[in-house]
Amino acid sequence: MLLWITQRILQAIGVAFCMMVIVFFGLHAIGDPIQTLIPPEATFEDRARIIAELGLDQPIHLQFLYFVKGVLQGNLGNSYVFNEPAMDLIIERFPATLELAFCAVALSVVIGLPLGMIAGNRPDSTLSKIIMNGSILGFSLPLFWVAILLILVFGVTLGWLPSSGRGETVEVFGIRWSFLTLDGLRHIALPAFSLALFNIAMVLRLTEAGVREAKSSEYVKFARAKGLSPRRILLVHVLKNVLIPVVTVVGLDLGSTIAFSVVTETVFAWPGVGKIIIDSIAALDRPVIVSYLMLVVLLFVFINMVVDILYRVLDPRIALTEN
Structure with a gap:
């Protein structure tokens, strides 16, 4: 176990260094921040001084x-x-982004996993066909269009949910969270669902395929021969094996959701890092862009390590000493 963790840490350091190189030289290749930071009427001396200070x-x-x-x-x-x-x-703004991403991933599991189990358990039923056809929408609809549609329906027309802001927050361990308050949950509902829609469809279809494959496996046939109830077979034997690929995909989706939540935060005026990143990109504010990208890289590396551990816990046949 210790050897495996050491290998993963060394790999993480290598990945982080490669990303530092890519991020640094990539940002220097796309433009010159001096053109946006220094006004055209600045004197040569002022220009030289600002360049030296930076x-x-x-x-x-x-x-x-x-x-x-x-x-x-x-x-x-x-x-x-x-x-x-x-x-x-x-x-300062990252907890809001992290909160939104975690809620979106949680929704993808809470909604996608049961629907996938239902669709995979009885693939020829009418309900299963409706679920699978509906999942196509999750892959097809543009994120920004879904966000605007949710605001129009639930925020403007029906007036059930707020369409902007973070709502009431409470402080826990020095960090303010909104999902711990009723008003905060009302504010996070629309952006979290909008951000989760693609992941819901992915988890649903992955679970459905896993259930159909597991139901034809030898261990499920053996469980039926032992006289176990269909409910126990589905919720114990099938679900445990379905969770292995689902955990991997959900773990990777968490990093992607954090990294690509900028559009959702912008549409819903969510006070995360989205707005500041867009402003920084427009102004070529390299330190802010680099800080965000490096933080996302470290999160990806950490999440991948956690997923590897969970993968081996769910399937003990995978040796911890594997590369």
Whole structure:
């Protein structure tokens, strides 16, 4: 176990370093922040002073070395636009993004898993066909269009749910959360469902395929021969094996949901990192963009490690010493 964890940590360090290289040189290739930060009427002396203050007068290899040093020290520099530590700006807003992503993933499991079990258990029934045909919508509908439609129906026409903001929050361990209050749950319902729709369809179809495959396996036939009830076979023997691929997909979806929640946050005016990232991209605010991307990379690496552990817990046949 210790050897396996050590291998995963070393792999994580390698992935993080490769991402540092890609992120740093990629951002330097797409544009010059000086063009947006310095007004055209600025004098040559002012221009040179600002460039020196930002460290952009150094050769690119030295800038990269300073960048790596800052990452190791937990300091990714100050935002060009907000003149505050870039990582502080991201961390201040990140709990809201994290909360939205976790709620969306939870919805995908709570809705997608039971519907997939129902569809896979009786694939020829009318209900199963309705569920599977409806899941196509989750893959087909554009995220921003679904978000606008939800606001129009439930926020404007019916007036059941608020369409913007985070609502009332409570502080737990120094971090404010909205899902712990009724008003917060009302505010998070629409953006979480909008963000979860694609994942619901994916979990549903993955579960349905897993149930159909598991029901024709030898261990299920043996369980039937022992006289176990269909309910026990489905909820114990079939479900445990279906969960193995579902856990893997859901774990990866969590990282993707966090990374790509920007559109949903923008449409619903959710106070996460979405708005600040869009503003930073427009202004080429490199420290803020890098801080966000590095945080997402570390989350991806951590989530993958947790998924690997859960994968082996659910299926003991997989040796912990595997590469």
